[in-house]
Amino acid sequence: MSSTADVVVLGAGIVGAACARECAARGLKTLVVDSGFVGCGATAAGMGHIVVMDDSSAQLALTRYAQQLWLALSPELPPEVEFEPCGTLWVADDAEEMEEVRRKHALYASAGIGSEILDAHALAEAEPQLRRPLAGALLVPSDAVLYPPAAAAFLMRAAMQAGALLLAPQKVLSAEKGCVRLASGEELHAARIVNACGAESVALLPELPIRKRKGHLVITDRYPGFIRRQLVELGYLRSAHAVAADSVAFNVQPRRTGQVLIGSSREFGAEDATIHRALLGAMVARAQQYLPRLADLHAIRVWTGFRAATPDKLPLIGPWPKDDSLFLATGHEGLGITTSLATAKLLVALLLGEDPPIPAEPYLPARFLSGSAQEDGVFAHAPEQSHA
Protein backbone atom coordinates (compact mmCIF):
# COMPACT_ATOMS: atom_id res chain seq x y z
CA MET A 1 0.00 0.00 0.00
CA SER A 2 1.27 3.49 -0.68
CA SER A 3 0.17 7.10 -0.42
CA THR A 4 1.54 10.24 -1.94
CA ALA A 5 1.70 13.76 -0.58
CA ASP A 6 3.60 16.98 -1.07
CA VAL A 7 5.08 16.80 2.43
CA VAL A 8 5.34 14.10 5.08
CA VAL A 9 6.01 15.48 8.56
CA LEU A 10 7.51 12.95 10.96
CA GLY A 11 6.64 13.72 14.56
CA ALA A 12 3.46 15.28 15.93
CA GLY A 13 5.03 17.16 18.80
CA ILE A 14 4.51 20.88 18.95
CA VAL A 15 7.17 21.47 16.28
CA GLY A 16 5.76 18.87 13.88
CA ALA A 17 2.23 20.10 14.49
CA ALA A 18 3.23 23.71 13.83
CA CYS A 19 5.05 22.68 10.64
CA ALA A 20 2.04 20.65 9.47
CA ARG A 21 -0.29 23.58 10.12
CA GLU A 22 1.93 25.92 8.14
CA CYS A 23 2.34 23.43 5.26
CA ALA A 24 -1.40 22.75 5.05
CA ALA A 25 -2.21 26.45 5.25
CA ARG A 26 0.00 26.97 2.21
CA GLY A 27 -1.97 24.41 0.26
CA LEU A 28 0.54 21.58 0.46
CA LYS A 29 -0.91 18.08 0.71
CA THR A 30 0.45 17.12 4.12
CA LEU A 31 0.71 13.82 5.97
CA VAL A 32 1.83 13.67 9.60
CA VAL A 33 3.15 10.48 11.19
CA ASP A 34 3.76 9.90 14.88
CA SER A 35 4.77 6.75 16.74
CA GLY A 36 2.51 7.70 19.64
CA PHE A 37 -0.05 10.51 19.69
CA VAL A 38 -0.03 14.29 19.28
CA GLY A 39 2.33 15.97 21.76
CA CYS A 40 3.28 12.81 23.62
CA GLY A 41 7.06 13.34 23.74
CA ALA A 42 9.06 16.31 24.98
CA THR A 43 6.00 18.46 24.27
CA ALA A 44 4.12 16.83 27.13
CA ALA A 45 7.16 16.86 29.42
CA GLY A 46 8.22 20.49 29.09
CA MET A 47 7.26 23.58 31.04
CA GLY A 48 5.60 25.59 28.30
CA HIS A 49 7.49 28.81 28.87
CA ILE A 50 7.26 31.21 25.92
CA VAL A 51 10.51 33.03 26.54
CA VAL A 52 12.96 35.29 24.77
CA MET A 53 16.52 33.96 25.28
CA ASP A 54 19.82 35.57 24.35
CA ASP A 55 22.59 32.99 24.59
CA SER A 56 23.40 34.07 21.03
CA SER A 57 22.10 36.68 18.61
CA ALA A 58 20.58 33.88 16.49
CA GLN A 59 18.76 32.52 19.54
CA LEU A 60 17.49 36.00 20.35
CA ALA A 61 16.27 36.53 16.78
CA LEU A 62 14.42 33.21 16.70
CA THR A 63 12.83 33.45 20.15
CA ARG A 64 11.87 37.10 19.62
CA TYR A 65 10.18 36.29 16.31
CA ALA A 66 8.49 33.23 17.85
CA GLN A 67 7.18 35.21 20.79
CA GLN A 68 5.58 37.72 18.42
CA LEU A 69 3.90 34.85 16.57
CA TRP A 70 2.51 33.44 19.84
CA LEU A 71 1.20 36.83 20.90
CA ALA A 72 -0.49 37.24 17.53
CA LEU A 73 -2.00 33.75 17.80
CA SER A 74 -3.05 34.04 21.44
CA PRO A 75 -6.60 35.39 20.79
CA GLU A 76 -7.32 32.19 18.81
CA LEU A 77 -5.99 29.79 21.46
CA PRO A 78 -8.76 27.82 23.21
CA PRO A 79 -8.99 27.95 27.02
CA GLU A 80 -7.38 24.54 27.53
CA VAL A 81 -4.12 25.90 26.11
CA GLU A 82 -3.97 28.04 29.29
CA PHE A 83 -2.04 30.84 27.60
CA GLU A 84 -1.08 33.21 30.39
CA PRO A 85 1.03 36.30 29.65
CA CYS A 86 2.60 36.28 33.12
CA GLY A 87 6.07 37.46 32.09
CA THR A 88 9.45 36.26 33.30
CA LEU A 89 11.49 37.54 36.23
CA TRP A 90 15.21 36.87 35.78
CA VAL A 91 16.30 36.87 39.41
CA ALA A 92 19.70 38.31 40.37
CA ASP A 93 21.37 37.03 43.51
CA ASP A 94 24.12 39.63 43.89
CA ALA A 95 25.76 42.72 42.36
CA GLU A 96 27.49 40.67 39.69
CA GLU A 97 24.18 39.27 38.50
CA MET A 98 22.66 42.77 38.58
CA GLU A 99 25.29 43.69 36.00
CA GLU A 100 23.85 40.91 33.86
CA VAL A 101 20.36 42.30 34.47
CA ARG A 102 21.49 45.66 33.09
CA ARG A 103 23.26 44.04 30.13
CA LYS A 104 20.13 42.04 29.30
CA HIS A 105 17.94 45.13 29.69
CA ALA A 106 20.07 47.09 27.20
CA LEU A 107 20.25 44.19 24.76
CA TYR A 108 16.47 43.64 24.87
CA ALA A 109 15.87 47.35 24.38
CA SER A 110 18.06 47.31 21.28
CA ALA A 111 16.00 44.35 19.98
CA GLY A 112 12.74 46.20 20.64
CA ILE A 113 11.76 44.02 23.60
CA GLY A 114 10.38 45.87 26.59
CA SER A 115 11.81 44.95 29.99
CA GLU A 116 12.05 46.53 33.40
CA ILE A 117 14.78 46.47 36.03
CA LEU A 118 13.50 45.75 39.55
CA ASP A 119 15.65 46.58 42.57
CA ALA A 120 15.65 44.44 45.71
CA HIS A 121 12.65 46.24 47.17
CA ALA A 122 10.57 46.12 44.00
CA LEU A 123 11.38 42.42 43.59
CA ALA A 124 10.28 41.64 47.15
CA GLU A 125 7.00 43.47 46.46
CA ALA A 126 6.50 41.69 43.16
CA GLU A 127 7.19 38.19 44.55
CA PRO A 128 6.82 38.12 48.34
CA GLN A 129 7.76 34.42 48.54
CA LEU A 130 11.28 35.01 47.22
CA ARG A 131 14.03 34.87 49.83
CA ARG A 132 15.41 38.19 51.04
CA PRO A 133 17.73 39.74 50.31
CA LEU A 134 18.11 39.30 46.59
CA ALA A 135 19.78 41.93 44.44
CA GLY A 136 16.91 42.48 42.02
CA ALA A 137 15.58 41.15 38.75
CA LEU A 138 14.77 41.84 35.14
CA LEU A 139 11.07 41.67 34.33
CA VAL A 140 10.24 40.66 30.75
CA PRO A 141 6.46 41.21 30.62
CA SER A 142 5.96 39.86 27.10
CA ASP A 143 6.99 36.31 28.07
CA ALA A 144 4.15 33.88 28.70
CA VAL A 145 3.31 30.33 29.71
CA LEU A 146 0.99 27.78 28.15
CA TYR A 147 0.12 24.08 28.41
CA PRO A 148 2.15 22.50 25.60
CA PRO A 149 0.22 19.29 24.79
CA ALA A 150 -2.99 21.30 24.42
CA ALA A 151 -1.16 23.81 22.23
CA ALA A 152 0.16 20.98 20.03
CA ALA A 153 -3.34 19.51 19.78
CA PHE A 154 -4.70 22.91 18.75
CA LEU A 155 -2.04 23.29 16.04
CA MET A 156 -2.67 19.76 14.77
CA ARG A 157 -6.44 20.36 14.63
CA ALA A 158 -5.77 23.52 12.62
CA ALA A 159 -3.54 21.52 10.27
CA MET A 160 -6.23 18.89 9.80
CA GLN A 161 -8.91 21.51 9.21
CA ALA A 162 -6.67 22.79 6.42
CA GLY A 163 -6.49 19.29 4.94
CA ALA A 164 -3.56 17.57 6.66
CA LEU A 165 -3.91 13.90 7.57
CA LEU A 166 -2.53 12.35 10.76
CA LEU A 167 -1.29 8.77 10.82
CA ALA A 168 -0.80 7.73 14.43
CA PRO A 169 0.28 5.59 16.11
CA GLN A 170 2.54 4.49 13.25
CA LYS A 171 6.14 3.50 13.61
CA VAL A 172 8.50 4.76 10.92
CA LEU A 173 11.18 2.34 9.73
CA SER A 174 13.01 4.66 7.37
CA ALA A 175 12.68 8.05 5.74
CA GLU A 176 14.91 8.87 2.81
CA LYS A 177 14.90 9.80 -0.87
CA GLY A 178 11.26 10.81 -0.88
CA CYS A 179 9.98 7.63 0.71
CA VAL A 180 8.78 6.98 4.25
CA ARG A 181 8.40 3.30 5.12
CA LEU A 182 6.06 2.43 7.97
CA ALA A 183 6.17 -0.67 10.14
CA SER A 184 2.63 -1.40 8.91
CA GLY A 185 4.12 -2.03 5.47
CA GLU A 186 2.71 1.15 3.99
CA GLU A 187 4.93 3.50 1.99
CA LEU A 188 4.42 7.24 1.86
CA HIS A 189 5.89 9.08 -1.10
CA ALA A 190 6.53 12.80 -1.02
CA ALA A 191 8.92 15.28 -2.58
CA ARG A 192 9.64 16.58 0.91
CA ILE A 193 10.03 14.75 4.23
CA VAL A 194 10.36 16.78 7.42
CA ASN A 195 12.05 15.09 10.39
CA ALA A 196 10.52 16.76 13.47
CA CYS A 197 11.14 13.91 15.90
CA GLY A 198 13.02 15.85 18.56
CA ALA A 199 15.30 13.68 20.65
CA GLU A 200 14.22 10.68 18.51
CA SER A 201 15.34 12.33 15.24
CA VAL A 202 18.60 10.42 15.34
CA ALA A 203 16.80 7.09 15.12
CA LEU A 204 16.09 7.90 11.46
CA LEU A 205 19.29 9.85 10.80
CA PRO A 206 22.09 8.65 13.09
CA GLU A 207 24.60 11.25 11.94
CA LEU A 208 22.53 14.16 13.27
CA PRO A 209 24.43 16.10 15.95
CA ILE A 210 21.64 15.67 18.51
CA ARG A 211 21.95 14.24 22.00
CA LYS A 212 19.23 13.53 24.51
CA ARG A 213 19.34 15.87 27.45
CA LYS A 214 17.14 14.61 30.23
CA GLY A 215 15.20 16.91 32.52
CA HIS A 216 13.00 16.56 35.63
CA LEU A 217 9.94 18.56 36.59
CA VAL A 218 7.82 18.59 39.74
CA ILE A 219 4.28 19.94 40.02
CA THR A 220 2.54 20.88 43.25
CA ASP A 221 -1.02 20.94 44.39
CA ARG A 222 -2.89 24.25 43.92
CA TYR A 223 -1.53 27.22 45.85
CA PRO A 224 -3.02 30.18 44.00
CA GLY A 225 -0.95 33.32 44.22
CA PHE A 226 2.15 31.64 45.67
CA ILE A 227 4.13 33.15 42.79
CA ARG A 228 2.94 35.42 39.99
CA ARG A 229 5.61 35.34 37.28
CA GLN A 230 7.83 32.66 35.84
CA LEU A 231 10.93 32.93 38.04
CA VAL A 232 14.35 32.00 36.63
CA GLU A 233 17.75 32.46 38.21
CA LEU A 234 20.55 34.29 36.44
CA GLY A 235 23.09 32.35 38.50
CA TYR A 236 23.88 29.85 35.77
CA LEU A 237 26.44 32.35 34.49
CA ARG A 238 28.99 31.51 37.15
CA SER A 239 28.72 27.80 36.52
CA ALA A 240 28.48 28.31 32.77
CA HIS A 241 31.60 26.32 32.03
CA ALA A 242 31.28 23.79 34.81
CA VAL A 243 32.77 20.44 33.92
CA ALA A 244 29.96 18.45 35.54
CA ALA A 245 27.55 17.13 32.95
CA ASP A 246 24.59 17.25 35.33
CA SER A 247 23.24 20.59 36.44
CA VAL A 248 20.22 22.11 38.12
CA ALA A 249 18.83 25.64 38.03
CA PHE A 250 16.01 27.52 39.72
CA ASN A 251 13.16 27.85 37.22
CA VAL A 252 9.65 27.91 38.66
CA GLN A 253 6.34 28.64 36.96
CA PRO A 254 2.84 29.58 38.14
CA ARG A 255 0.10 27.61 36.35
CA ARG A 256 -3.37 28.93 35.64
CA THR A 257 -4.70 26.26 38.02
CA GLY A 258 -2.74 27.69 40.96
CA GLN A 259 -0.23 24.85 40.73
CA VAL A 260 3.50 25.54 40.87
CA LEU A 261 5.74 23.85 38.31
CA ILE A 262 9.31 23.39 39.57
CA GLY A 263 12.41 22.88 37.38
CA SER A 264 14.98 22.41 36.11
CA SER A 265 17.65 19.76 35.60
CA ARG A 266 19.90 18.90 32.68
CA GLU A 267 21.59 15.57 32.23
CA PHE A 268 23.50 14.05 29.34
CA GLY A 269 23.96 10.34 28.89
CA ALA A 270 20.77 9.24 30.65
CA GLU A 271 18.70 7.15 28.28
CA ASP A 272 15.92 5.92 30.54
CA ALA A 273 13.10 7.96 32.02
CA THR A 274 13.67 6.86 35.63
CA ILE A 275 13.67 9.56 38.30
CA HIS A 276 17.27 10.40 39.30
CA ARG A 277 16.63 10.98 43.00
CA ALA A 278 19.87 12.76 43.83
CA LEU A 279 19.47 15.17 40.93
CA LEU A 280 15.80 15.70 41.76
CA GLY A 281 16.78 16.46 45.35
CA ALA A 282 19.40 18.97 44.19
CA MET A 283 16.85 20.60 41.87
CA VAL A 284 14.25 21.03 44.60
CA ALA A 285 16.90 22.23 47.07
CA ARG A 286 17.99 24.83 44.52
CA ALA A 287 14.42 26.04 44.15
CA GLN A 288 14.03 26.20 47.93
CA GLN A 289 17.09 28.44 48.18
CA TYR A 290 15.02 31.02 46.30
CA LEU A 291 11.54 30.12 47.56
CA PRO A 292 12.00 28.81 51.13
CA ARG A 293 8.31 28.09 51.64
CA LEU A 294 8.26 25.64 48.75
CA ALA A 295 9.04 23.21 51.56
CA ASP A 296 5.45 23.64 52.82
CA LEU A 297 3.86 22.81 49.47
CA HIS A 298 2.68 19.35 48.46
CA ALA A 299 4.22 17.97 45.31
CA ILE A 300 1.77 15.71 43.51
CA ARG A 301 3.79 14.48 40.53
CA VAL A 302 7.36 14.19 39.24
CA TRP A 303 8.32 13.27 35.69
CA THR A 304 11.18 13.37 33.22
CA GLY A 305 11.58 14.16 29.55
CA PHE A 306 14.25 14.38 26.90
CA ARG A 307 15.34 17.55 25.16
CA ALA A 308 16.96 17.33 21.75
CA ALA A 309 20.27 19.13 22.31
CA THR A 310 22.59 20.36 19.57
CA PRO A 311 26.24 21.36 20.15
CA ASP A 312 25.64 25.07 19.47
CA LYS A 313 22.28 25.31 21.25
CA LEU A 314 20.47 26.27 18.05
CA PRO A 315 17.87 24.09 16.33
CA LEU A 316 18.27 22.36 12.96
CA ILE A 317 15.81 23.96 10.53
CA GLY A 318 15.99 23.45 6.78
CA PRO A 319 17.31 21.05 4.16
CA TRP A 320 19.61 18.16 5.00
CA PRO A 321 22.29 18.49 2.34
CA LYS A 322 22.85 14.74 1.95
CA ASP A 323 19.28 13.99 0.77
CA ASP A 324 17.35 16.38 -1.48
CA SER A 325 14.03 15.23 -0.10
CA LEU A 326 14.91 15.56 3.57
CA PHE A 327 14.28 18.63 5.75
CA LEU A 328 14.84 18.99 9.48
CA ALA A 329 12.85 20.76 12.18
CA THR A 330 14.46 19.41 15.31
CA GLY A 331 17.14 19.99 17.93
CA HIS A 332 15.27 22.68 19.86
CA GLU A 333 16.56 21.59 23.29
CA GLY A 334 14.57 23.57 25.89
CA LEU A 335 13.05 26.06 23.49
CA GLY A 336 10.84 23.95 21.25
CA ILE A 337 7.57 25.24 22.68
CA THR A 338 8.64 28.85 22.22
CA THR A 339 10.22 28.45 18.80
CA SER A 340 7.77 25.97 17.23
CA LEU A 341 5.78 28.64 15.39
CA ALA A 342 8.92 30.40 14.12
CA THR A 343 10.43 27.07 13.09
CA ALA A 344 7.33 26.33 11.01
CA LYS A 345 7.51 29.70 9.22
CA LEU A 346 11.20 29.25 8.44
CA LEU A 347 10.79 25.65 7.37
CA VAL A 348 7.97 26.35 4.94
CA ALA A 349 9.81 29.31 3.43
CA LEU A 350 12.81 27.01 2.84
CA LEU A 351 10.57 24.22 1.50
CA LEU A 352 8.97 26.56 -1.00
CA GLY A 353 12.14 28.46 -1.89
CA GLU A 354 10.82 31.74 -0.53
CA ASP A 355 12.65 34.43 1.42
CA PRO A 356 12.60 33.42 5.09
CA PRO A 357 11.02 35.88 7.55
CA ILE A 358 14.29 36.10 9.49
CA PRO A 359 17.77 35.07 8.28
CA ALA A 360 17.81 31.26 8.21
CA GLU A 361 21.58 30.65 8.04
CA PRO A 362 22.23 30.16 11.79
CA TYR A 363 19.74 27.28 11.91
CA LEU A 364 20.58 25.49 8.65
CA PRO A 365 21.63 21.88 9.25
CA ALA A 366 24.45 22.37 6.72
CA ARG A 367 26.47 24.17 9.40
CA PHE A 368 27.33 20.80 10.91
CA LEU A 369 28.65 19.39 7.66
CA SER A 370 31.45 21.94 7.21
CA GLY A 371 33.92 19.64 8.94
CA SER A 372 34.54 21.76 12.03
CA ALA A 373 32.03 20.18 14.35
CA GLN A 374 33.87 17.62 16.46
CA GLU A 375 30.72 16.47 18.15
CA ASP A 376 31.97 15.38 21.56
CA GLY A 377 34.40 18.25 21.92
CA VAL A 378 31.79 20.84 21.05
CA PHE A 379 29.32 19.34 23.48
CA ALA A 380 31.86 19.17 26.29
CA HIS A 381 32.46 22.91 26.08
CA ALA A 382 28.94 24.08 25.41
CA PRO A 383 27.81 26.52 28.09
CA GLU A 384 24.97 25.55 30.38
CA GLN A 385 21.74 27.44 30.18
CA SER A 386 19.21 27.65 32.90
CA HIS A 387 16.04 27.35 30.96
CA ALA A 388 14.02 24.17 30.96
Add this chain to the structure above:
Amino acid sequence: MPETVRPLVLSVNGAPIAVQPGTTVAAAVLMAGAATRISIAGEPRAPLCGMGICFECRVTIDGVPHQRSCQILCRSGMQIDTGSSKAGEDYASWRRA
Protein backbone atom coordinates in the same frame (compact mmCIF):
# COMPACT_ATOMS: atom_id res chain seq x y z
CA MET B 1 -26.16 9.69 84.51
CA PRO B 2 -23.30 9.75 81.97
CA GLU B 3 -20.40 12.01 82.65
CA THR B 4 -20.70 15.10 80.44
CA VAL B 5 -17.73 15.76 78.19
CA ARG B 6 -16.92 19.36 77.54
CA PRO B 7 -17.36 20.09 73.80
CA LEU B 8 -14.67 21.71 71.68
CA VAL B 9 -15.56 24.94 69.93
CA LEU B 10 -13.99 25.67 66.58
CA SER B 11 -14.98 27.51 63.43
CA VAL B 12 -15.91 26.27 59.97
CA ASN B 13 -15.86 29.03 57.38
CA GLY B 14 -16.11 31.59 60.16
CA ALA B 15 -19.15 30.07 61.91
CA PRO B 16 -18.64 28.54 65.38
CA ILE B 17 -19.45 24.87 65.85
CA ALA B 18 -19.26 22.68 68.97
CA VAL B 19 -18.11 19.05 68.64
CA GLN B 20 -17.24 16.23 71.01
CA PRO B 21 -13.53 15.51 71.58
CA GLY B 22 -12.37 12.79 69.22
CA THR B 23 -14.33 14.24 66.29
CA THR B 24 -12.37 14.44 63.06
CA VAL B 25 -12.19 17.71 61.17
CA ALA B 26 -13.94 15.96 58.26
CA ALA B 27 -16.89 15.16 60.55
CA ALA B 28 -17.00 18.74 61.83
CA VAL B 29 -17.09 20.03 58.25
CA LEU B 30 -19.96 17.67 57.38
CA MET B 31 -21.81 18.71 60.54
CA ALA B 32 -21.43 22.30 59.41
CA GLY B 33 -22.98 21.34 56.07
CA ALA B 34 -19.95 22.38 54.01
CA ALA B 35 -18.17 20.65 51.15
CA THR B 36 -14.50 20.04 51.78
CA ARG B 37 -12.95 21.28 48.56
CA ILE B 38 -13.75 22.54 45.08
CA SER B 39 -12.38 20.48 42.19
CA ILE B 40 -10.49 21.95 39.26
CA ALA B 41 -13.75 21.84 37.30
CA GLY B 42 -15.58 23.77 40.04
CA GLU B 43 -17.39 20.82 41.66
CA PRO B 44 -17.85 20.62 45.45
CA ARG B 45 -16.25 17.51 46.96
CA ALA B 46 -16.66 15.56 50.20
CA PRO B 47 -14.65 12.84 51.97
CA LEU B 48 -14.69 9.55 50.06
CA CYS B 49 -12.29 7.05 51.61
CA GLY B 50 -12.09 8.37 55.15
CA MET B 51 -8.59 6.98 55.52
CA GLY B 52 -6.29 9.59 54.03
CA ILE B 53 -5.89 8.09 50.58
CA CYS B 54 -8.31 9.91 48.28
CA PHE B 55 -7.40 13.51 49.17
CA GLU B 56 -11.01 14.61 48.58
CA CYS B 57 -11.31 15.85 52.18
CA ARG B 58 -8.64 18.53 51.94
CA VAL B 59 -9.38 21.76 53.79
CA THR B 60 -7.37 24.72 55.03
CA ILE B 61 -6.69 24.52 58.79
CA ASP B 62 -5.34 27.61 60.54
CA GLY B 63 -4.19 28.97 57.19
CA VAL B 64 -2.39 25.82 56.05
CA PRO B 65 -3.99 24.57 52.82
CA HIS B 66 -4.51 20.98 51.62
CA GLN B 67 -4.83 19.32 55.05
CA ARG B 68 -6.54 15.92 54.97
CA SER B 69 -9.43 16.55 57.32
CA CYS B 70 -10.31 12.87 57.83
CA GLN B 71 -6.94 12.28 59.46
CA ILE B 72 -6.97 15.21 61.87
CA LEU B 73 -8.88 15.50 65.13
CA CYS B 74 -10.60 18.73 66.11
CA ARG B 75 -8.89 21.01 68.57
CA SER B 76 -10.42 23.93 70.36
CA GLY B 77 -10.08 27.20 68.45
CA MET B 78 -9.26 25.64 65.07
CA GLN B 79 -10.10 27.79 62.07
CA ILE B 80 -11.24 25.59 59.21
CA ASP B 81 -11.81 26.94 55.73
CA THR B 82 -13.36 24.83 53.01
CA GLY B 83 -13.87 25.20 49.29
CA SER B 84 -10.67 27.07 49.74
CA SER B 85 -9.38 26.57 46.26
CA LYS B 86 -10.27 29.95 44.91
CA ALA B 87 -8.17 28.91 41.94
CA GLY B 88 -10.60 26.10 41.27
CA GLU B 89 -13.52 28.49 41.19
CA ASP B 90 -11.69 31.04 39.07
CA TYR B 91 -10.44 28.35 36.76
CA ALA B 92 -13.92 26.85 36.32
CA SER B 93 -15.54 30.16 35.45
CA TRP B 94 -12.68 30.96 33.13
CA ARG B 95 -13.01 27.60 31.34
CA ARG B 96 -16.72 28.25 30.87
CA ALA B 97 -16.08 31.72 29.47
